[in-house]
Amino acid sequence: MDSKQLYQEVILDHNKKPRNYGSLADATHRSEGLNPLCGDHIWLHLHVKDGVVERVAFEGQSCAICKASASMMTTVIKGRSVAEAEALVEEFRQMTTGQLDPDKQPNHLGRLAVFRGVKDLPSRVKCAILPWHTLRAAFGERHTATTEGEHDPAADR
Amino acid sequence: MSATALKEPTATAQAPFDPEQYRADFPILSNVHPHGHRLVFLDNAASSQMPRQVIDRLVHYQTHEHANIHRGVHLLSERATEAYENARRSVQRFLNAREEREIIFTTGCTEGINLVMHGYGRKFLGPGDEIVVTQMEHHSNIVPWQMLCEEKGTRLRVAPIDDCGELVFEEYEKLFNERTKFAAVTHVSNALGTITPIKRMIDVAHAHGVPVLVDGAQAAPHLSVDVQALDCDFYAFSGHKLCGPTGSGALYGKARLLEKMQPFKGGGDMILSVTFEKTTYNTIPHKFEAGTPPIAAMIGLGAAVDYLQAIGLDRIAAHEHALLDYASRRLVEIPGVRIVGTAREKAAVVSFYVGDVHPHDVGTLLNEEGVAVRTGHHCAQPVMQRFGIPATARASFALYNTLAEVDALVDAVRKVQQLFG
Numbered sequence: 096m097d098s099k100q101l102y103q104e105v106i107l108d109h110n111k112k113p114r115n116y117g118s119l120a121d122a123t124h125r126s127e128g129l130n131p132l133c134g135d136h137i138w139l140h141l142h143v144k145d146g147v148v149e150r151v152a153f154e155g156q157s158c159a160i161c162k163a164s165a166s167m168m169t170t171v172i173k174g175r176s177v178a179e180a181e182a183l184v185e186e187f188r189q190m191t192t193g194q195l196d197p198d199k200q201p202n203h204l205g206r207l208a209v210f211r212g213v214k215d216l217p218s219r220v221k222c223a224i225l226p227w228h229t230l231r232a233a234f235g236e237r238h239t240a241t242t243e244g245e246h247d248p249a250a251d252r
Numbered sequence: 253m254s255a256t257a258l259k260e261p262t263a264t265a266q267a268p269f270d271p272e273q274y275r276a277d278f279p280i281l282s283n284v285h286p287h288g289h290r291l292v293f294l295d296n297a298a299s300s301q302m303p304r305q306v307i308d309r310l311v312h313y314q315t316h317e318h319a320n321i322h323r324g325v326h327l328l329s330e331r332a333t334e335a336y337e338n339a340r341r342s343v344q345r346f347l348n349a350r351e352e353r354e355i356i357f358t359t360g361c362t363e364g365i366n367l368v369m370h371g372y373g374r375k376f377l378g379p380g381d382e383i384v385v386t387q388m389e390h391h392s393n394i395v396p397w398q399m400l401c402e403e404k405g406t407r408l409r410v411a412p413i414d415d416c417g418e419l420v421f422e423e424y425e426k427l428f429n430e431r432t433k434f435a436a437v438t439h440v441s442n443a444l445g446t447i448t449p450i451k452r453m454i455d456v457a458h459a460h461g462v463p464v465l466v467d468g469a470q471a472a473p474h475l476s477v478d479v480q481a482l483d484c485d486f487y488a489f490s491g492h493k494l495c496g497p498t499g500s501g502a503l504y505g506k507a508r509l510l511e512k513m514q515p516f517k518g519g520g521d522m523i524l525s526v527t528f529e530k531t532t533y534n535t536i537p538h539k540f541e542a543g544t545p546p547i548a549a550m551i552g553l554g555a556a557v558d559y560l561q562a563i564g565l566d567r568i569a570a571h572e573h574a575l576l577d578y579a580s581r582r583l584v585e586i587p588g589v590r591i592v593g594t595a596r597e598k599a600a601v602v603s604f605y606v607g608d609v610h611p612h613d614v615g616t617l618l619n620e621e622g623v624a625v626r627t628g629h630h631c632a633q634p635v636m637q638r639f640g641i642p643a644t645a646r647a648s649f650a651l652y653n654t655l656a657e658v659d660a661l662v663d664a665v666r667k668v669q670q671l672f673g
Contacts, residue, residue, distance in 0.1 A: 101616065102671060134629050134642035135612070156642050158610030159672075219616060 100212040101219075102159065109163035114170050119152045128155075128229030130221050130242040135161045139229045148172050148180055158222050160213065165226035167207060177234055179203075184227045190214070191223050269571045274563070275652045277303035289622025292657045297442055297470060297601055297648030298626050299492045302556070306495060309555035313548050320544055322521055336547055339554025340537070343502045346557035347487060348478040354510065356503045356537040357550045361469040362392040364488030364503035365436070367540060368465050369396040371513035372486075373434065379405035381433040384457070386411045386419055386448070388441040390632040393467040397436055406433070413638060417444035417593035424453065428460040435464045439471035443632040443646065444593025445576070445601030447475070454484050463509065469493060473650070474572055474599045476565035479504050491549065495650075496556030500549035503540075510536040517542040560651075568651045572600045575649045579658045586665055592644050603630075603644040606665055609672045611645040617671065618645070621664035623657075 119140035128137045137155030141148055151169045155162075168187075172180040186202045189195035193214040197204050213223045221242040232240035275281050278301050285291045293301060313335060319328035321336045336357075343355045358364040373396075377383070383397050387410055394408075401408055409432070411424035435457040439450050450466060457464045463485035468477060472489035479487050486509075491500030505513075515522055515533055519542035524532040533539045560568065579602050583589050588607035606614050615627035626646045629636045636642060647661055 102613070107672065132628060134633075134636070136642065158612035160613065162610075216616065219612070222612060 101216065103209050103212075105167075105206070105209050106159065106163040109166040110159035113153075113162055113166040115152045115166065115173070117152045117154055119150060122152075124233040126229050126233035126238050126240060128225045128232070128240045128242075130161075130225050132221070132242070135222055135225050135242075137161065137165055137226060137229060139165075139226065139233050141230075141233050143177060146178070147176050148174065153226065157225070160210075160219055160222040161225050164210060164223045165229075167209075168226050168230065171205070171207060172230070180230065181234060183207075184231050187227050188224060191220050269567050271571060271652050271654045274303075275654075277305060277559075278652055279304055279307070281652060285622035287620050287622055289660075292621075292623040292660045294647040294649065294653065294657065294661060295624045295626045296473070296650040296653075297493070297630075297646065299498065300473060300495050300650045301652070302495055302497065302552075303559055305559050306497070306552050306555045310497065310548055310552045313551050318548070321547055322538075332547055335551045335554075336545075339551045342554035342558050346472075346477070346561060347502075347504050348480050349504050350480060351507060353536045354504055354507050356505065356510070356540045357545055357553075358488070358501040358503050359499050359546065359549075360490040360492070360501035361467060361488045362490075364486075364501055365392055365465065365467065366396045367503055367516040368436075368486050368488070368505070368513075369400050370516045371540065372463070372509065373397070373400045373406075374404070375512075375514045377404055377406050377433050380431060381406045382409050382427075382429070382431045383407070384409050384411060384424070384427045384432055384435040384437070384462070386424065386437050387413045387638055388417065388419070388444060388446060388448075388632065388635050389436070389438050389467065390442050390469070390630065390635075392469070392631070393436050393438060393465075394634070407431075410634075411437075413444075413446070413635075416595050417441065417446045417635075418595045419446070419448050419453070421449065421452065425456050428456060428462065432457075432460055432462050435462050436467065437464065438467040438469075439477075440468075440474065440599045440601075441593065441632070441635065442470045442601065443603055443630040443635045443644070444595065445598040445603070445648075446593060446595035447471070447597040447599050449597075450484075451482055454482055458483065470599065470601070473560075474565075474569055476569070485509055491553035491556060494556055494560060497546075497549040497552040499546040500553035502553070505536075507536060510540070513540075515539050515542065519543040563651065569599070571651060572649045572653075575653055575655065575658060576600060576602060578655055579647060579649075579661065582658060582662045583665065586662065586669065588669060589665065592639055592641065600649045601646060602648075603646045605641070605644060606668050607672070609668060611643040613672070614645040614665070614668050617668045618661070618664045621660065621667065623661050623664045625661070 122140035123143045124141040135157035140152045142150040153165045191213045197208040210223050228240040280301050317331040319332045321333040340355050409427045412420045454464045465486035466484045468487050468489040473494035487504040492498040522542040590605045592603045611627040628643045
C-alpha cells in the first residue's frame with residue numbers, strides 16, 4: 096500500500112473538483128456526517144421522489160479521501176432507488192473494511208473500487224465511509240451520522 | 253536497597269547537547285519503518301518514547317519487586333512499596349514540591365484535573381460561581397469543568413487568545429471578579445505550542461483569592477517546572493508525555509488544600525478505618541490513591557523524571573527550541589505552508605497547514621516517508637474554532653529529535669505538495 100494506490104488520479108480529481116457540490120433548496124432528506132476524531136464534516140442533501148434519488152448534493156470540510164468518496168457517491172446514487180443505494184452502502188462498507196474483495200466477489204461498486212486500498216489504512220477507513228454513513232442516516236431520517244460509538248463502521252473489523 | 257540504581261543517561265550533563273547520544277537510549281528509534289525509512293518520530297506531544305533506563309526499571313520491578321504496596325508485611329511488598337514511594341520522591345524533586353505528600357499519583361494529567369474537579373470543585377463551588385479557563389485549553393481542562401458547571405450551576409469564563417495564539421492578558425485579567433472561585437489554565441498549548449505567562453496568570457488569580465490549577469501536560473516534558481516558584485495551587489501532568497509509561501502521572505497540590513478536599517475515589521488504601529457507621533479517610537496523599545494503582549507505571553514515571561533531570565530540562569528545552577526554530581523557518585519556505593500558532597514564547601510544537609490539503613491527507617503521506625506527525629484537532633477543538641480551521645498537522649519534538657529529522661519532515665511535506673499539485 097503506497098500513496099499512489101490510495102491517492103489515485105480519480106480520487107485526487109474528485110477532491111479537487113467535487114461533483115454535485117452544494118445544497119438543494121427542495122431537499123426531501125438531509126443529514127450531517129461528522130468524524131469527531133479528524134474533523135471531517137459533511138452535509139448531504141437528497142431529493143427523493145417515488146423511492147428514487149432524483150437529485151443529490153453535498154458540502155462540507157473534509158480530507159481528500161472523504162471528499163472524493165462523497166463526490167463519487169453522489170454520482171453513483173443519482174437516479175438509483177433507495178434500496179439500491181442502501182445495498183451500495185453495505186458493499187462499500189464491506190470493501191473498505193476488508194470483507195469484500197471487489198475483484199473476486201460479485202458487487203455493484205464499479206468505479207468505487209478505487210477505494211479498496213483504504214482497508215490497509217485503518218485510520219483512514221472512517222474518512223472513506225463517512226459519506227455513506229451519512230447517506231444511510233438521511234434515508235433513515237436520523238439526520239446525523241457519526242463515525243464514533245455504536246455506529247462506528249470500523250468497529251466490526 | 254534492593255532496586256538497582258538508575259543508570260545515568262548515556263551522555264554526561266556537561267557535554268554539549270548531542271541528540272544522537274541520547275537516541276541510543278531509545279530502542280524504538282532504531283527500528284526501521286515499514287516503508288523502508290528510518291523512523292522520524294515527531295508526535296511527541298501525543299506520547300513520547302521510552303528510554304531503556306525506564307524500560308529496564310520496569311523489567312527490574314516485574315522481575316524482582318512486584319507485589320501489592322502498603323499492606324503487605326512480606327519482602328516483596330516492602331520492596332514494591334519502597335520503589336513506589338521512591339518514585340514519589342523523584343516526582344517531588346522534579347517539580348520542586350515542598351513535601352512528598354503533596355504529590356498524588358494519577359493515571360495521567362486528565363485524572364489529575366478530574367481529581368481536583370471532584371475533590372475541590374464539587375466541595376467548594378456552587379451556583380453562580382465562576383471558573384476561569386483559556387481559549388487554548390485542551391479537552392481535559394474543559395470537559396471536567398463543564399461537568400461541574402452542569403452539576404453545580406457554576407459558570408465557565410474563557411479568556412481569549414489573539415491571532416498569534418497568545419493569551420490576551422488584559423481580557424484574562426478582566427474575567428476575575430468576586431464570583432471567580434477557581435482558575436484552570438494551561439502552561440503550554442498542545443495545539444499551538446504557546447507558553448503562557450503562567451506566573452503572571454497565577455499572580456492575578458491569587459490577587460483575587462482564587463486558587464489555580466495548572467495543566468502541565470505539555471510543559472512538564474519540555475520546561476523546568478518549579479511549583480514553589482510558580483506558587484500554583486495544583487499542577488497536573490502525564491508520565492507518557494515525558495518518556496514514562498502510559499497510565500502514569502502526578503498531581504501536585506498544596507498540602508493545606510489537599511487536606512480539606514474530599515476524596516475523588518473511595519476504596520482500599522484511602523482510609524484509616526472503616527465501619528458501617530463511619531469511615532475515616534487516610535492522610536494525604538493516600539486519601540487520593542484508592543485501590544491498587546498501576547504500581548509499575550508509577551515506578552517507571554519516577555525513572556523517567558530522574559532520566560530527564562539527569563540530562564537537564566533546561567538543556568533539553570534549549571535543544572528543542574533550536575529544532576522548533578529550524579522547523580518553523582524551513583516549513584514556511586515551502587509555498588502554501590502556513591504555521592498556526594506563532595506566539596513569541598513557544599515550546600516544541602509546530603502546527604501547520606499545507607495549502608488546502610487536508611491535514612489528514614498530509615499525515616498519511618508523511619507516514620509513507622517514515623515521518624510520524626499528529627493530525628486532527630489535537631483534542632483542542634475550541635482552538636481550531638478560534639482559527640477557523642478543522643485541523644492541523646502537528647510536529648512536536650523531544651530531546652532525541654535531530655535537525656536531520658526536521659529536513660526529512662520538510663522533504664516529505666514537499667512531496668505532499670507535488671502529489672496534490
